Amino acid sequence: xxxxxxxxxxxxxxxxxxxxxxxxxxxxxxxxxxxxxxxxxxxxxxxxxxxxxxxxxxxxxxxxxxxxxxxxxxxxxxxxxxxxxxxxxxxxxxxxxxxxxxxxxxxxxxxxxxxxxxxxxxxxxxxxxxxxxxxxxxxxxxxxxxxxxxxxxxxxxxxxxxxxxxxxxxxxxxxxxxxxxxxxxxxxxxxxxxxx
Numbered sequence: 001x002x003x004x005x006x007x008x009x010x011x012x013x014x015x016x017x018x019x020x021x022x023x024x025x026x027x028x029x030x031x032x033x034x035x036x037x038x039x040x041x042x043x044x045x046x047x048x049x050x051x052x053x054x055x056x057x058x059x060x061x062x063x064x065x066x067x068x069x070x071x072x073x074x075x076x077x078x079x080x081x082x083x084x085x086x087x088x089x090x091x092x093x094x095x096x097x098x099x100x101x102x103x104x105x106x107x108x109x110x111x112x113x114x115x116x117x118x119x120x121x122x123x124x125x126x127x128x129x130x131x132x133x134x135x136x137x138x139x140x141x142x143x144x145x146x147x148x149x150x151x152x153x154x155x156x157x158x159x160x161x162x163x164x165x166x167x168x169x170x171x172x173x174x175x176x177x178x179x180x181x182x183x184x185x186x187x188x189x190x191x192x193x194x195x196x
Contacts, residue, residue, distance in 0.1 A: 002040040010041060010116035017113065017163060018120050018156050025163035028112045035108050038115035042087055045122045052126035053079045055133035078194040086186055090114065090179050103165050110164040114179070117160055124149040124156075154180075 009027060016024030028034065057075055091111045098107040128149055132142035154176060161172035 002037055002043070006034075006037055007041075007044070010038060010112075011044065011119065014113070014116040014120055014160075017117065017160050020159060022159060022163040025109065025113060025160075028109065028116060030109050030112050035112055038112040039087070039091075041115045041118050042083075044119040045083070045087075048119065048122040048126050049079070049083055051130050052122070055126070055129040058133045059129070074194075078190065082187060082190040085190065086183050087118070089182055089186055093178070093182060094175075101171075103167075103171075106165045110161065110175075113160045113164045114157070117156060120156065121153055124153050 006029065009029060013024045013027030016027065029037065053076060056079075057072065091114075094103075094107060094111065098104040103110065128142045128145040131137045131145065132139065137145075157176040157179065158169070158172050161167070161175050162169070165171060165175075
């Protein structure tokens with residue numbers, strides 16, 4: 001069970017990291033209990049994800065012929081499956097790679113910090129799509145916002161990885177690249193499976 005204090009601790013530590021305060025890494029609960037509780041940060045991602053999926057659905061439907069049948073429930077279900085798979089894929093891959101990469105002793109701290117940073121990442125990525133779909137800012141404006149969001153996301157993940165692993169830029173950049181590529185590949189794979 002995730003208490004309000006646990007959630008506040010995790011989210012405030014993630015926010016401090018987002019602001020560039022690397023010492024905030026010490027604020028996370030990296031106990032056995034804290035590790036598993038960090039996966040519950042997905043409950044803070046879900047409302048943001050619902051907005052993002054709604055915006056995505058509106059954009060897809062606006063590009064389709066009016067008579068095309070489109071199952072809202074199926075679309076939402078596939079997107080939820082994609083979120084859950086994406087949520088657990090990086091921790092599982094890092095569990096396999098941690099020892100060969102020499103980060104096994106800091107694996108828990110990395111995953112806890114990345115999990116609690118998840119709501120911030122979700123918000124960054126949702127804003128351009130939501131504004132494009134619901135506020136009509138236009139594709140050029142949304143594209144510019146998406147670039148800014150991606151830059152902020154990469155910066156945030158780099159700060160988090162460097163603080164969690166106490167490592168140099170190269171190792172942090174490699175792990176951030178792995179996370180982003182894994183997320184993209186899984187997203188494409190699930191979209192292809194859903195299309196059949």
